[in-house]
Amino acid sequence: MVRSTIEGMPIAPEDVEAPAADTVLFRSSPARTFVTVFAVLMLAYLVVSPVVGRIARDTGDPWWVTAVQAVIVGATVAAFYSLSARAALTTWVRVSAGGLELAAQGSDPVLLAWADVAAVTVRRSGLRTVLEVTPVDLDTVHPVQDSGVGGPPLTETSRGPAFVADLTQIWPSPRALRRELVRRLHPYPKPILVRPPQPW
Template sequence: MFGTLLWIFASVWILLQVALMVLRVAVSGRAPIMFDVVSAAVGVVVFPTVVASVVMLSWRRRPAWVRVSAAGVELAATRRQPVLLPWSAVRAVRLRYRGPFTELLVTPSGLDADAVAPIWAWAPRLHRRSGAPAFVVDVGMLTPGPSVLLAELDRRLAARA
């Protein structure tokens, strides 16, 4: 997650610096000097690192997680309430997207079947497509990996059927 945020913030920083340099040239008519280029290069290293670190520190208390057990699947998106779904309440599981942006979608048989833990946090993330709600968790950066997690969930669902 830190690496992903680092690349995103670095890209934003580079775009802002290029836009500011073009604006300065258009307004003042002078070309960028070496100081402008060096300060932009230093900013590419410092700005994304500081901002990504602050974001990660603010999220560290409630990171995303998934637990698979004989009782069911327990999951929580970043800074969201955890949800425990017994295997009898899980209708389908699937992955969406690739790489660090991979999301796990767990479709329950009904929203009344889930058990939300009574702690203070934002409500669980729901994705609604064609009328069927699904709980969403970012699993792209979790270990052992999204494909291993999906294989385990599929194995548990196949054993239940």
């Protein structure tokens, strides 16, 4: 069941009734991405600046000038990265006993029951982390709601068409999503082969 949404606007996970109670939500967060990128750039700038200053003959600027420069550079680059066209589009993945729900880059969400999932891959593609969900058959995919945007983008894989989503800004993290997917797709521990003692 989906609550009413504004026509053409991305559907948030809060607007979609979960298919099961044990849901785990992963969603893009430009704000968290900004903070992370900003912190990394600040640290890198503050570490590299003294080295560059020594090589290029230090100008004698006080330490706070370097700190201000680090803040300006870090904030500018982090803001550009977090608010770029691709990054600003909403992506969310919700995992539960009811299946896998996916909305990628502002698309309408779709639901796949676990029995209808042929393969799930979380992989690196350059600087991005990408999720590929291959359904057994596209006819088994359940659109949650049609707001006119359309479902997640498709890509061709060796197993057939697959939904693809950019996980670069997903939180908690793509690694946590991978662990959750493995847990859902392989719910039982692998049996240990016990060899009975031989009489000889």
